[in-house]
Amino acid sequence: MNQTQFDPTVQPVPTSVVEQVDAADTTLSNPHRAVLSLGANLGNRLETLQGAIDALEDTPGVRVKAVSPVYETEPWGVEPGSQPSYFNAVVLLKTTLPPASLLERAHAVEEAFHRVRDERWGPRTLDVDIVAYADVVSDDPTLTLPHPRAHERAFVLAPWHDVEPDARLTGRGTVAELLTALTRDGVAPRGDLELRLPE
Ligand SMILES: Nc1ncnc2c1ncn2[C@@H]1O[C@H](COP(=O)(O)OP(=O)(O)OP(=O)(O)O)[C@@H](O)[C@H]1O
Numbered sequence: 523m524n525q526t527q528f529d530p531t532v533q534p535v536p537t538s539v540v541e542q543v544d545a546a547d548t549t550l551s552n553p554h555r556a557v558l559s560l561g562a563n564l565g566n567r568l569e570t571l572q573g574a575i576d577a578l579e580d581t582p583g584v585r586v587k588a589v590s591p592v593y594e595t596e597p598w599g600v601e602p603g604s605q606p607s608y609f610n611a612v613v614l615l616k617t618t619l620p621p622a623s624l625l626e627r628a629h630a631v632e633e634a635f636h637r638v639r640d641e642r643w644g645p646r647t648l649d650v651d652i653v654a655y656a657d658v659v660s661d662d663p664t665l666t667l668p669h670p671r672a673h674e675r676a677f678v679l680a681p682w683h684d685v686e687p688d689a690r691l692t693g694r695g696t697v698a699e700l701l702t703a704l705t706r707d708g709v710a711p712r713g714d715l716e717l718r719l720p721e
């Protein structure tokens with residue numbers, strides 16, 4: 523007979539606590555996939571992108587599973603010629619962090635690389651956007667998922683397609699189809715450059 527079953531000093535654990543612990547266990551043992559877009563158009567762009575990838579990998583609860591090729595891209599959404607060109611790449615993650623914590627970490631990594639926020643779509647040392655987090659859909663302006671402009675950005679979709687040819691953008695369709703609707707003008711692979719997957 524199980525002695526502890528009748529031990530009067532053992533208090534029953536409330537159901538709500540059991541549910542919370544079970545939910546936390548499920549999150550920890552069930553990492554979610556996330557797609558991040560990285561961009562830089564000030565400073566040493568390649569070094570910064572690699573630094574961001576390494577900083578993401580150093581985050582508890584984050585594993586970088588794939589790193590795309592590097593693209594050199596014309597600034598999107600601003601007057602042509604008004605800003606230096608970007609280096610862009612996409613990384614695929616597995617993470618046990620919830621979406622809000624992943625965004626917090628993305629902002630911390632941007633700040634570590636001296637990101638300044640002044641004008642919208644202004645030039646920046648580093649931009650880290652969450653393109654998608656599992657199949658989460660949210661219109662919260664603090665964290666809109668999938669990213670509200672990802673489907674119209676070849677600088678996001680082209681590198682994503684390279685590392686995940688069958689990828690889908692929740693609510694929008696396949697990345698391959700979305701890409702065919704966009705021009706790739708001004709989005710050029712830089713085959714001479716490479717970002718490393720952290721060991
Ligand atoms: N999916 C998302 N990824 C990153 N930031 C997001 C997302 N959805 C909403 N935001 C919010 O957008 C705010 C502005 O982000 P940011 O400064 O990176 O914009 P941006 O890069 O200039 O423009 P864009 O949003 O068009 O890429 C952030 O403070 C963040 O709270």
Ligand SMILES: Nc1nc2c(c(=O)[nH]1)N=C(CO)CN2
Binds near residue numbers: 599
């Ligand atoms: N080519 C390019 N253009 C942009 C980029 C970017 O990463 N690459 N990011 C922006 C704001 O997120 C605005 N415009």
